[in-house]
Amino acid sequence: MTQPLARHFAVELSPEVEAARQPDAALDAAILERWSPRAFSPRPVEQEKLDALFEAARWAASSFNEQPWRFLLARSDQDRKKFVDFLLPANQTWAKNAPVLIVVAAKKTFSHNGKPNKTHQFCTGAATAYLTLACTQHGLIAHGMAGFDAELARATLGVPTDFDLLAVFAIGYRGDKSLLPPDVQEREAPSGRRPARDSVMEGHFIQPEEKDAEAQTKPSS
Ligand SMILES: Cc1cc2nc3c(=O)[nH]c(=O)nc-3n(C[C@H](O)[C@H](O)[C@H](O)COP(=O)(O)O)c2cc1C
Numbered sequence: 001m002t003q004p005l006a007r008h009f010a011v012e013l014s015p016e017v018e019a020a021r022q023p024d025a026a027l028d029a030a031i032l033e034r035w036s037p038r039a040f041s042p043r044p045v046e047q048e049k050l051d052a053l054f055e056a057a058r059w060a061a062s063s064f065n066e067q068p069w070r071f072l073l074a075r076s077d078q079d080r081k082k083f084v085d086f087l088l089p090a091n092q093t094w095a096k097n098a099p100v101l102i103v104v105a106a107k108k109t110f111s112h113n114g115k116p117n118k119t120h121q122f123c124t125g126a127a128t129a130y131l132t133l134a135c136t137q138h139g140l141i142a143h144g145m146a147g148f149d150a151e152l153a154r155a156t157l158g159v160p161t162d163f164d165l166l167a168v169f170a171i172g173y174r175g176d177k178s179l180l181p182p183d184v185q186e187r188e189a190p191s192g193r194r195p196a197r198d199s200v201m202e203g204h205f206i207q208p209e210e211k212d213a214e215a216q217t218k219p220s221s
Contacts (some may be wrong), residue, residue: 009030009137009138011028011029011033011136011137012029012033013029013032013033014033016189016190017032017035017190020189020190020191020192021190021192021193024195024196025196030133030136033136034132034135034142035190036141036142036143036144037143037174037177037188038094038095038143038180038184038187038188039097039174039175039176039177039179039188040094040095040097040098040099040141040170040172040174041099041172041173041174041176042097042099042175043099043172043173044075044099045075045100045140045171045172049138049140050073050100052134052137052138053131053134053135053138053140053171054071054131056130056131056133056134057069057071057127057128059130060123060126060127060129060130061123061126062119062123062127063122063123064110064112064117066107066110066111066112066117066120066123067123067127068106068108068117068120068123068124069105069106069123069124069128070105070106070107070163071102071104071105071131072102072103072105072157073100073101073102074100074101074102074103075099075100079101080096080098080099082156082157083101083153084096084101085152086148086149086152086153086156086168087145087147087149087168088145088147088148090147091145091147091148091168093181093184094170094180094181094184095143095145095168095170097172097175097179098143098170098171098172099171099173100170100171100172101168101169101171102168102169102171103153103157103159103165103167103168104128104165104166104167104169105124105159105163105166106120106121106123106163106164106166107120107162107163108120108162108163108164109162120164121164121166124166125166128144128166128167128169131169132169135171139173140171140172140173141172141174142170142171143169143170143171144167144168145167145168145169145170146166146167148165148167148168150164150165153165153168198211
């Protein structure tokens with residue numbers, strides 16, 4: 001490879017993911033291994049790794065290449081406290097331990113003509129997905145939260161009205177789950193998914209009943 005910074009990351013599947021998640025088709029191990037734990041270690045995240053996360057987000061596609069995403073970062077105790085204060089209480093209990101918190105914002109209008117950008121959230125979601133996959137590639141965990149007070153966050157962080165505040169992400173190294181409150185500990189496991197075929201429709205929109213009827217009439221292979 002001519003560009004040494006663009007490289008392959010070998011992600012090993014953990015035993016807990018192997019036990020909980022069985023893919024039905026070929027996929028990159030980083031996709032399967034990404035999940036959202038809540039137990040964070042106090043270990044700080046190296047600057048080089050943070051740079052790698054934002055670099056991954058940087059290369060996402062966006063309508064008109066607007067790159068509507070903005071990431072507001074908290075690392076110091078003072079900033080983290082400020083960010084934790086606008087999380088909902090259920091998220092505060094565990095997210096307060098994360099060494100890095102990121103508010104994800106999306107610019108609502110195009111910079112080239114000032115018109116509304118109807119895909120600003122879509123494109124920012126794509127960039128954030130890249131960021132979370134990069135976390136897995138770099139041995140980090142990420143947990144997204146819609147459970148926060150967006151207007152309090154806007155006021156606290158001075159975010160202009162031309163930006164939507166979409167989510168907060170807790171990022172860091174995996175920590176000891178026994179330090180979590182018991183009800184949160186119970187949920188500390190990789191989740192499953194419905195089959196991909198239940199999300200895919202060929203030719204037109206297919207209602208679930210229609211799909212079931214179709215499956216019953218087809219001979220099994
Ligand atoms: C945009 C977004 C918002 C979420 N909000 C919360 C939240 O407020 N609190 C929480 O505990 N988890 C939250 N989650 C985590 C989801 O519950 C989790 O991603 C989902 O159950 C799938 O599990 P996995 O990420 O472990 O694969 C959120 C995830 C995303 C992507």
